[in-house]
Amino acid sequence: MRPIPVREEIDFQGHKIRSYHFQTNSNKPPILFFHATGYSALTYQTLFDEWIQAGYSVHSIDFLSHGESSKSDDFSNWWPFRNQVLALKQKLSQESSMPPVLVGHSLGGANSLLAAAKDSNVTGVVALDPVVLGPITSYLTLFVKTPLAKIATNRRTTFKSLDIVRRSYRKSPAFKNFNDQVFEDYLTSCFVKNSDDSYSLALPREIEAKLFQTLTPGHWWQYRKIKVPVFAYITQNSDVCPLRSAKRLASKNKHSIYKVHESGSHFFPMEDCSDRCFELY
Template structure:
């Protein structure tokens, strides 16, 4: 899908994007530019979990409230809610709890837990084992500080997972860092917050969607080799998305690996759900 010339008018359709855990919204700048060029306004919370008014707790009720209030602050009515991983779950939670805020939801590799898998996560949370079973096992030991931008960039470029990333997206991710008093480069997303989010994964989302089906259309776009999809399965997601399912070449982090393809897949999904950006 070829993007249209950029449109900045307040009457342009609105995408509210929510990022994956550990990756601030600035990481997705390439996708945002593609959507803006196609005629959408794009807004995003830069970092979930870092505002003390919205603490990280089990099932993420305060993070969902943060997203809902952010959408309301735009003063635009219902928006297209697009989210990657954590962001997809928050988008769906918000659409289920406050349907008046969502025109449609696009889940980027956010497969919905339900059934025995959801009960297993609930048990792991209750017993404290979730930290050994989730990505929190890695995030709690993640390196937090580098002497320079160049050192930080080299660190991530040497990691196999990051080696698959688009160079511009990796540069944008590195640029989300905060700077220490000594001039050092720090993680743009606090590892303690990232770990807490993993350890409080919602286990009730599938059940909630059964009891209160979404009132807006939902679409799912997954990575072709996503381990997260393999672990969770797609039965609940298929039920919620009602056939609006597609896959993009790549892993769970396909928006970072193939940002233009991912951005265009979102535009295609929105088009099938009824978006009609005003002509420029």
């Protein structure tokens, strides 16, 4: 039987952040997981299932405006998302003194790194194709609207049924190689049912666009502060974390490493669910 999470809420700057808890009786460090933009914690439950079976407790959140969390565009950069990572860590520190492993994909990977730079009381960080652009590229985002922001602005958000979403999205390059269970978990956790029985994306498209556009330069100043082991796991020819960035992330601690997934897909965590990236720790 598939594990069922305990759902709780975290008060965060006047908003409600949904948290999910899969608890095991284990002496292994707990895993705190953070998702990518446009997805949800439970999109990754197939990964969680693997980790739970291996004896890890797994805890996660839906970032602000995602999944079951409150909707708000009250942010102008990514620091509030780093602070949500720290809020979950703080909540769990009251229950366990064991430093957790921070694991994150894309947006979640970048903010796991930023959180570790702020609070080093973690076992390590596993960053799955994190959004860690080079310093010059990050600076250019101040002046050029990112293509992903434009795509988000024009995204269709409401459908008559989930079956229509299922058929339409499976044809998209972004979703066509998703593990079947991951894809179903995405549908059930990232869409909400409306009063007329239609379905809408849980993340409003204008907030998604703002998230893509508010990546600001200056994060490298924070990444240089990281003292804990980092596993930078990027994909081949990554658009969001070039190889040079991964190497720099892995240069700050003798136990840090980087690895390149050969698929070339930013979505390899949703496609290759048997890859137990946490085993570094």
